[in-house]
Amino acid sequence: GENVEQHPSTLSVQEGDSAVIKCTYSDSASNYFPWYKQELGKRPQLIIDIRSNVGEKKDQRIAVTLNKTAKHFSLHITETQPEDSAVYFCAASSNDYKLSFGAGTTVTVRA
Amino acid sequence: ETGVTQTPRHLVMGMTNKKSLKCEQHLGHNAMYWYKQSAKKPLELMFVYSLEERVENNSVPSRFSPECPNSSHLFLHLHTLQPEDSALYLCASSPGLAGNEQFFGPGTRLTVL
Numbered sequence: 001g002e003n004v005e006q007h008p009s010t011l012s013v014q015e016g017d018s019a020v021i022k023c024t025y026s027d028s029a030s031n032y033f034p035w036y037k038q039e040l041g042k043r044p045q046l047i048i049d050i051r052s053n054v055g056e057k058k059d060q061r062i063a064v065t066l067n068k069t070a071k072h073f074s075l076h077i078t079e080t081q082p083e084d085s086a087v088y089f090c091a092a093s094s095n096d097y098k099l100s101f102g103a104g105t106t107v108t109v110r111a
Numbered sequence: 112e113t114g115v116t117q118t119p120r121h122l123v124m125g126m127t128n129k130k131s132l133k134c135e136q137h138l139g140h141n142a143m144y145w146y147k148q149s150a151k152k153p154l155e156l157m158f159v160y161s162l163e164e165r166v167e168n169n170s171v172p173s174r175f176s177p178e179c180p181n182s183s184h185l186f187l188h189l190h191t192l193q194p195e196d197s198a199l200y201l202c203a204s205s206p207g208l209a210g211n212e213q214f215f216g217p218g219t220r221l222t223v224l
Contacts, residue, residue, distance in 0.1 A: 004153065034212070043115075043201070043215040044154070089154065097142065097208040098167060101153040 002027040004092050006102025014110050019077040021105045023090035026071070030092040033066060033073050034099065039086045047088075048075070080109045113137055115216035117202050123222045124192065132187040132219045134202030142208050143185040145177060148199040148218070160185060161208050192223045 003026040013019045023033075034049035050057045050064045050073065057064050061080075066073040073092075077084055087106050091099040115136045124130050136143065145157040159167035160179040174196075176188040185202055199218040205211040 006153075009151075043217050045215070046212045049212070091154075095208075096211070097144075097159060097205065097213075098156060099154075099213070100156075103151065103153045 002030060002092055002094065002100035004090060004100050004102045006090050006105060008105060009103065010106045010108070012108045012110060013080050015080060015082065017080055019075075019080055019084070019107055019109075021075045021088055021090065021107075022072060023074070023092070023102050024070075024072040025092040025100075027092070027094055028068075028071065029094040030071075032093045032096050033064070034091050034093075035064060035075050036089045036091065036101075037086045038089065038104075044089060077107075080107075082109050082111055085109045115202060115204055115214050117200075117216040117219050119219060120217065121220045121222075123224065124189070125224050126192060126194070128192075129188070129190040131189065132200055132202075132221075134185040134187075134216055136183055136185075136202075136204040136214070136216075138204060138206075138214060140204040140206050140214070141182050142205045142211075143179060143182070144203040144205075144213060145185065145187055146201040146203065146215075148201055154201070157187075159208075166208070189221075192221075194223050197221055197223045 006023045031052035036044040037047045038044040063076045087104045090102040142161045147155045158177040178186040201218045202216040203213040205213045
């Protein structure tokens with residue numbers, strides 16, 4: 001089955017700086033890569049996703065890049081703000097619905 | 112109520128008890144999911160239903176028994192659980208199986224004594 005590794009497990013950044021989270025996956029058939037954000041005590045929510053026919057996708061301060069050859073994808077958050085503090089999960093899927101998640105990255109934005 | 116709701120939000124049970132978790136989605140979706148979230152571990156997909164039919168059973172022990180009576184409701188029946196089953200159980204739904212965002216409920220925090 002699919003195995004998704006996520007790094008780092010914790011990340012502390014100064015407000016205004018950028019944050020980068022990296023994930024690798026094992027199944028070369030994976031073609032859908034969503035990122036979920038889970039604030040403390042709340043439910044996970046999709047923040048951005050990318051498919052294998054695209055190398056990069058941006059949505060305001062958030063961007064995701066995908067390298068299919070190397071089987072890794074990354075989340076980039078620019079100009080971080082306190083409300084970006086949360087746990088971020090990457091996931092990979094070869095059939096859209098069976099998501100294999102990474103273990104999560106706890107991001108803390110220092111004011 | 113809007114979105115995906117789950118009841119109860121917290122549950123404490125003994126290893127010999129039988130209990131059920133309930134999930135309801137008010138989004139008109141056709142697919143529903145159960146996930147297990149344990150501390151410091153990835154979310155684990157347990158079951159997937161599409162139009163009330165189970166399409167995925169991810170090697171889950173038989174002490175967890177799902178039920179999907181209609182596309183809006185999903186249950187997880189629990190019996191003779193183990194302490195290691197203590198976790199946050201999340202329900203999610205999506206419009207269909209193909210290429211859709213999954214919307215999560217708030218979860219049920221389960222503690223098995």
